[in-house]
Amino acid sequence: MMQILRTVAELRTRVRGWKADGKQVGVVPTMGALHEGHMSLVRAAQRGCDRVIVTIFVNPMQFNNPDDLTKYPRTEDSDAALLAREGVDIIFAPTPDEVYPKSFATSITVAGISEPLEGTMRPGHFEGVATVVAKLFGMTQADRAYFGQKDWQQLQVVKRMVADLNIPIEVVGCDTIREQDGLAMSSRNVRLDPLSRAQAPALHRILTRAATAIRDSGDVATVLETARADLRAAGFTEVEYLDLRSAALLEPMARLDAPARLLVAAWIGGVRLIDNIPV
Numbered sequence: 681m682m683q684i685l686r687t688v689a690e691l692r693t694r695v696r697g698w699k700a701d702g703k704q705v706g707v708v709p710t711m712g713a714l715h716e717g718h719m720s721l722v723r724a725a726q727r728g729c730d731r732v733i734v735t736i737f738v739n740p741m742q743f744n745n746p747d748d749l750t751k752y753p754r755t756e757d758s759d760a761a762l763l764a765r766e767g768v769d770i771i772f773a774p775t776p777d778e779v780y781p782k783s784f785a786t787s788i789t790v791a792g793i794s795e796p797l798e799g800t801m802r803p804g805h806f807e808g809v810a811t812v813v814a815k816l817f818g819m820t821q822a823d824r825a826y827f828g829q830k831d832w833q834q835l836q837v838v839k840r841m842v843a844d845l846n847i848p849i850e851v852v853g854c855d856t857i858r859e860q861d862g863l864a865m866s867s868r869n870v871r872l873d874p875l876s877r878a879q880a881p882a883l884h885r886i887l888t889r890a891a892t893a894i895r896d897s898g899d900v901a902t903v904l905e906t907a908r909a910d911l912r913a914a915g916f917t918e919v920e921y922l923d924l925r926s927a928a929l930l931e932p933m934a935r936l937d938a939p940a941r942l943l944v945a946a947w948i949g950g951v952r953l954i955d956n957i958p959v
């Protein structure tokens with residue numbers, strides 16, 4: 681029977697019992713409003729571990745935009761039904777006070793990888809992510825943690841933090857799950873109006889075309905400029921970034937001379953979408 685737990689003390693008691701029985705524990709950190717992308721992480725955790733905890737916590741510390749935090753979709757009842765059907769063992773859904781009591785005073789900064797792209801556009805975002813993820817790892821004592829490649833920079837930040845702080849957990853990155861038309865699944869997609877939803881798949885289409893053009897022509901700057909213009913022509917009102925970066929360190933690349941990632945953040949119909957693909 682799946683349980684929904686709200687306190688660290690209850691969670692610790694359950695996990696201690698599992699560990700005493702020699703069970704391997706997996707954690708899938710989420711902010712809820714679950715979709716098939718999250719479910720693919722849950723299934724990966726179930727394949728790799730004996731017991732699975734899904735955390736649902738809309739982490740105020742990682743939101744630089746208060747409006748985004750207020751509007752973030754919250755659907756705990758339907759999330760719980762989905763996870764119960766999937767055979768998850770525990771949902772850990774703490775309150776903000778449980779995670780951040782009044783005395784809370786710590787912030788984790790992962791220098792370098794946290795700074796460009798999402799880090800520039802959402803100041804303080806990765807401090808919030810790194811801090812809450814370190815806390816969730818400490819709270820759950822999991823052996824493995826599952827993250828989506830859709831949030832590529834986040835995945836690299838978490839991997840760096842785990843290595844740097846010797847946190848005893850294995851971080852597993854999972855493929856991005858897409859709608860049939862290529863749009864990466866995201867909790868924020870429900871905020872797209874019908875026209876924007878119809879236009880949004882251009883994001884993945886244009887990324888894919890640009891990746892091929894970079895491989896074929898090697899003229900990175902021109903390809904990126906064309907792709908940014910194509911996005912605007914496709915209905916995106918603002919392109920915050922569309923850039924080629926080294927895959928692990930996210931350093932700028934003028935030439936394709938190492939494993940790379942093409943990453944984008946752009947606005948359509950008042951919704952900010954992100955995506956990335958390998959090049």
Ligand SMILES: Nc1ncnc2c1ncn2[C@@H]1O[C@H](COP(=O)(O)OP(=O)(O)OP(=O)(O)O)[C@@H](O)[C@H]1O
Nearest residue numbers: 710711712717827828830831856857865866867868
């Ligand atoms: N389409 C997807 N495919 C695979 N993993 C995903 C996908 N969307 C989200 N995830 C992963 O699920 C985990 C929780 O993400 P989160 O709850 O923020 O969902 P989200 O859909 O990314 O929401 P948001 O609208 O905030 O981007 C993260 O590790 C994230 O990378």
Ligand SMILES: CC(C)(CO)[C@@H](O)C(=O)[O-]
Nearest residue numbers: 709710711739809812831
């Ligand atoms: C990893 C995470 C759950 C931390 O709040 C969040 O950033 C997310 O949903 O990707």
Ligand code: BAL
Nearest residue numbers: 711742743805831834
């Ligand atoms: N998907 C990363 C969480 C966020 O957008 O805040």
